[in-house]
Amino acid sequence: MTKKSQTLFLLLAFSLFFIPGLSKDDKTIPNTEKHSQADNTTYTPKETGKLFLWKVTSEKTTLHLLGSIHLAKKELYPLDKAIEDAYSDSDNIVVELDATDPKVAAQSQMLVMQKGLDMSGSVANLLEPKEITKLKELLPPEIPFATAEKLKPWLLAMSVEVELVKKAGYKKQYGIDKYFIDKAKIDKKTLLALEQPADQINAISGGSSDEQKQHLKNTVNDSDKVSEGMKTMFELWNKGDASGLYQISVTDSIKKNPYMKDYLKRLSFDRNLKMLEKIEGYLKTGKKYFVIVGSLHTVGKEGLAQLLKDKGYTVTQAEKTKK
Numbered sequence: 001m002t003k004k005s006q007t008l009f010l011l012l013a014f015s016l017f018f019i020p021g022l023s024k025d026d027k028t029i030p031n032t033e034k035h036s037q038a039d040n041t042t043y044t045p046k047e048t049g050k051l052f053l054w055k056v057t058s059e060k061t062t063l064h065l066l067g068s069i070h071l072a073k074k075e076l077y078p079l080d081k082a083i084e085d086a087y088s089d090s091d092n093i094v095v096e097l098d099a100t101d102p103k104v105a106a107q108s109q110m111l112v113m114q115k116g117l118d119m120s121g122s123v124a125n126l127l128e129p130k131e132i133t134k135l136k137e138l139l140p141p142e143i144p145f146a147t148a149e150k151l152k153p154w155l156l157a158m159s160v161e162v163e164l165v166k167k168a169g170y171k172k173q174y175g176i177d178k179y180f181i182d183k184a185k186i187d188k189k190t191l192l193a194l195e196q197p198a199d200q201i202n203a204i205s206g207g208s209s210d211e212q213k214q215h216l217k218n219t220v221n222d223s224d225k226v227s228e229g230m231k232t233m234f235e236l237w238n239k240g241d242a243s244g245l246y247q248i249s250v251t252d253s254i255k256k257n258p259y260m261k262d263y264l265k266r267l268s269f270d271r272n273l274k275m276l277e278k279i280e281g282y283l284k285t286g287k288k289y290f291v292i293v294g295s296l297h298t299v300g301k302e303g304l305a306q307l308l309k310d311k312g313y314t315v316t317q318a319e320k321t322k323k
Helices: 006-014 079-090 102-116 131-137 153-167 176-186 196-206 211-222 222-239 243-258 261-284 303-312
Strands: 050-057 062-068 092-095 190-193 289-294 314-319
Touching: 050 079, 050 102, 050 289, 050 303, 062 079, 062 176, 062 261, 062 303, 079 314, 092 176, 092 261, 102 153, 131 153, 131 211, 153 196, 153 211, 153 222, 176 190, 196 261, 211 222, 222 243, 243 261, 243 314, 261 289, 261 303, 303 314
Parallel strands: 062 289, 092 190, 092 289
Antiparallel strands: 050 062, 050 314
């Protein structure tokens, strides 16, 4: 997977994708209109018999780490029994952000507006004429082109990406995080967050001008590849192919787009190190935790599963339940 991978990175790494007000379902971005991704992947997902679920054991307790997808389809459910059992066995449910919390949503929206608006900007300085024509076709209905011109490239790209994913049939109400957040509230389990809204928004908005420009161009030019890429991603998740997800999302992407090295470091790897500190704290308490993060955070040598193993914890990838 090449340039189209950026849409998938966001879907696999940011719970911001299902915060109310940052999607087509909510009209938060101000309307300033006046009134009177490249090659296809050749990787074939492999059936591993495993889940995107890891059991982490310390001297005091057992913790489960689940790799999530923030927007999904109804047919993803029911989830494997082993995943549901890991949830049931835990008193504490941990997510990146509780995006259903109105305070978190309000703070996120405020930060997006602070870091995402550029009243002096112009899309003409970022895209070629033919790309601008295509962008106009891709914009969500609630974002007219006059408004798009006032958005920084990162926010404009994300707005288009969310719209593309939704048009492919993936919705926030079926996201794995949302499913377990709602379930935890019904079951009166303790709900904790690994991050604050600023952690995610600073990461996604923190790229250089050149990186943001390239990201926007890639999003526009590879918009027709998103649906196919989503299918591949879900196949990887359903088959428990963690190494395949890392190869497509990290190794191949950096090889074909060198700037992606910094992009990935900021969006995933640096955040993993901060999450690791909190997870280690949980492992010292003696309580049981079910930790849900975007799947990209779990895989590869920079992923949480390997980082925890490197710290000396026993980490095993869960097997699928035999039917």
